[in-house]
Amino acid sequence: MNSRSGHSDDSEKSPIADPNLVVAPEGPIEAAIAPSVEPVRLASEDTEVDQQARADTRGLIGSSAVMAAGTVASRVTGVLRDVALTAALGFYVVSDAYSLGNTMPNVLYILVIGGALNAVFIPQLVRKMKDDADGGAAYADRLLTLAGVVLLTFSVLAVLLAPLLVDLYATASYDDSQRALATAFARLCLPQIFFYGIYALFTQVLNSRGRFGAPMFAPILNNVIAIATFLFFLVIAGTAAAADGELTTDQILILGIGTTLGVAAQAFVLLPVLLRSGYRWRPRFDWRGHGLGKAGHLAVWTLLLVVINQAGYVVITRLATLANVNASLDGSTPAGLTTYQKAHLVFMLPHSVITVSIVTALLPALSRVAHAGRLKQVGADVGGAMRLVAALIVPVGAVLMITGPGIARLLFGYGAATPEQAELTGTITSVFMLGLVPFTLFYVLFRGFYAVEDTRTPFLVSVIMNVVALAVAIPLFYAVSGPAQIAALAFGYVCGFWATFIVSWILLARRLGGVDSGNTIRALLRMLIAGFVALAVMFGTQAFLVSYVTGGGAESPWPILVNVVVVSAVGLLIYLAAAWALRIAEVSEVMGLVRRKVLRRS
Numbered sequence: 001m002n003s004r005s006g007h008s009d010d011s012e013k014s015p016i017a018d019p020n021l022v023v024a025p026e027g028p029i030e031a032a033i034a035p036s037v038e039p040v041r042l043a044s045e046d047t048e049v050d051q052q053a054r055a056d057t058r059g060l061i062g063s064s065a066v067m068a069a070g071t072v073a074s075r076v077t078g079v080l081r082d083v084a085l086t087a088a089l090g091f092y093v094v095s096d097a098y099s100l101g102n103t104m105p106n107v108l109y110i111l112v113i114g115g116a117l118n119a120v121f122i123p124q125l126v127r128k129m130k131d132d133a134d135g136g137a138a139y140a141d142r143l144l145t146l147a148g149v150v151l152l153t154f155s156v157l158a159v160l161l162a163p164l165l166v167d168l169y170a171t172a173s174y175d176d177s178q179r180a181l182a183t184a185f186a187r188l189c190l191p192q193i194f195f196y197g198i199y200a201l202f203t204q205v206l207n208s209r210g211r212f213g214a215p216m217f218a219p220i221l222n223n224v225i226a227i228a229t230f231l232f233f234l235v236i237a238g239t240a241a242a243a244d245g246e247l248t249t250d251q252i253l254i255l256g257i258g259t260t261l262g263v264a265a266q267a268f269v270l271l272p273v274l275l276r277s278g279y280r281w282r283p284r285f286d287w288r289g290h291g292l293g294k295a296g297h298l299a300v301w302t303l304l305l306v307v308i309n310q311a312g313y314v315v316i317t318r319l320a321t322l323a324n325v326n327a328s329l330d331g332s333t334p335a336g337l338t339t340y341q342k343a344h345l346v347f348m349l350p351h352s353v354i355t356v357s358i359v360t361a362l363l364p365a366l367s368r369v370a371h372a373g374r375l376k377q378v379g380a381d382v383g384g385a386m387r388l389v390a391a392l393i394v395p396v397g398a399v400l401m402i403t404g405p406g407i408a409r410l411l412f413g414y415g416a417a418t419p420e421q422a423e424l425t426g427t428i429t430s431v432f433m434l435g436l437v438p439f440t441l442f443y444v445l446f447r448g449f450y451a452v453e454d455t456r457t458p459f460l461v462s463v464i465m466n467v468v469a470l471a472v473a474i475p476l477f478y479a480v481s482g483p484a485q486i487a488a489l490a491f492g493y494v495c496g497f498w499a500t501f502i503v504s505w506i507l508l509a510r511r512l513g514g515v516d517s518g519n520t521i522r523a524l525l526r527m528l529i530a531g532f533v534a535l536a537v538m539f540g541t542q543a544f545l546v547s548y549v550t551g552g553g554a555e556s557p558w559p560i561l562v563n564v565v566v567v568s569a570v571g572l573l574i575y576l577a578a579a580w581a582l583r584i585a586e587v588s589e590v591m592g593l594v595r596r597k598v599l600r601r602s
Contacts, residue, residue: 072353074216077223079411082345084230086338087415088255089242091425093178095338095416096324100170100317101185102259103341105192107313108158108165109151111306140205141284151197158193162186169314171322178325181247188256192263199267205279206270214273222266229258239416305459312466316340316489319477323485333420335428335483342412343428343490346404347436350396355389355440359447366451375452375512382448382508383516386441387523391586394531395575397436399568402538404429406564410557424483431487435494437528438501445504445515454511461504469496523584530578538571 089095158165166182174182203215237251247255274281317337324336369377400407408426413419446458473492477485509515542563550559579587 074219074223075349075352077220077227079345079349081223081226081230082342083411083414084227084234086342086412086417086422087239088230088233088237089338090239090416090418091324091334091336091338091342091421092242092245092416093321093324093328093334093336094181094242094245094247096321096336097178097182098185098255099338099341100166100182100321101187101256102189102192103317103337104158104165104169104186105190105196105263107169107310108154108190109193109196111303111310137279138284140279141282144201144205144281145283147197147201151194155191155194158190159187162190165190169317169321171318171325173322173325177246181252184252185256188253189260192260195260195263195267199263199270202267202270202274206273206277209277209279211273211277214270218266218269221269222262225262225265226259229254229262232258234415242416300455305455305462308459308462308466312470315470315474319474319489320486323477323483326485327482330482332482333418333424335421335424335486339421339425339428339483339486340489342408342425343404343432343486346400346407346411346426346429347432350393350400350436351440351443354392354396355443358385358389359444366447370451370453376514378448378451379509379512379515382444382512383520386444386515386520388586388589389440389444390437390524390527391579391584391590393437393440394527395534395572397433398531398535398575399538399571400436401430401433401535402542402571403564403567404433406560409560410564413557424486427483428486428490431490431494434491435497438497442497442501442504445501445508448508448512448515449504452511457507457511458504461500461507464503465496465500468499469493472496523586526582526584527579527587530575530582530584533578534571534575537574538567541570542567 085098086095089098163183166179166186170179170182199215199218206215233251233254236254237247241247241251320337320340322336324334324339326332327334327336366378366381369381405423405426408422408424408429409419411422412425413422442461449455449457469492471492472495473489476488476492480488505515505517509517545563545566550562576587576591
């Protein structure tokens, strides 16, 4: 299982991927968060402190909304990329071979350096900009040089060791041709490790210098190139190639080279922005005695965290690829690694747009407040961020739990993919949604640990997550057959998410002297009640539509689209009504911001 650190819009490549942290302009965010001595309470407690806290929350919401706009544009093209991919390759074993080869660069990048960059080097870079006379430029030079050397060396080694890596991640049930296909894709895609790292490094330097837009939009270029690659493949090979199970050398080259070119473009499109920001990279090899040692010490625990998560991910990929081999042998609906990843992609969308945007705005301010020794302030800000994130995530999770199969049919039921394969992917998405709230909230809690430079505790908690997840998933996998095996893998991680969330909350509260747990628990309970009411009404609405209005929509996408739109609208309205009745202040803040923006534009 992947740690929550990462870099690009390719969040579907790993079970837990971390989009790059993109930070809003420095001044407004610190002003919005730093004064919030107490987080937002209930609307009825209308004290002066509460009014100030709600004003602080509105500032965080506004800044996060700007970043969310860029994230949405990137995610939309990312979804279109996956639509094109499934149209080209479907959910067959060939698609699993491509997904495996294209996943490994992402996984190995995070394993080598990605987790350390986001968890450790961002806070260090912020401190160096504040404390060093050159504004942290020399530190950035050394960081880029050291990381670049590590990334290039590791990329070359990975390409040379591609067959061994495929044997590690793929099921032993692959025959020679399936293993050779996965190895070919891996060799073409593994150079992406270097480009992912360069993109992440450029992003961190730009963020630290107050440039935030370009890193959010750079993945769009990657997605456009990938979409063009898959469409070109469709023109050359048609939709039958994937189902037949064999690709020609030219077809493999089209997919592998096109995918890697997209990642390279994503990285190097940031070079002009770096130059305009005033930063000129100068190679520096004097790495000793300049703060990198401290960062490296902190990064050790982050590296161990990633190793633990990747050990879990190895088990998942081997089981998921085995599931598709089993499906091809028994004639059931194909479902394997690609099915798992596409379901996880939809699962990640609300987290990527909502949680990452909010927490990205919060993280630099948290680091500054922690650096000043104001741990109570850090705890209050983490508690407020948890409530704000949950207010948005709960209704989205409820909607996707009901509409997941329909949305998957609309997105992935074309070309080489059959409607049955796509709907099955949506069912797996619905299983994942059971863990959306704990997953997104332990992401917030982890950022609290990182703000105080505690990377050891997230490692220990991640051990618990993987132990729980695999302890549930593996027995379930072998106890069921057919597509239910992929559902078993998803449900295992849902259990792991809940365990991680609870343990992280307890440990961070002890570390900071509290995270306003009383207010947060009460708010979360109200939100979950509102979400459950919306879920029940949506379930009834969908049953009524299918029975009396639209039918199953087996032949046409339009009835499915009507079902998804109507059910989603009903669910959101019911949630808002329940939130109003339960006096959930964070929901009121969000709605107030939306109303003000609409009125201003009108």
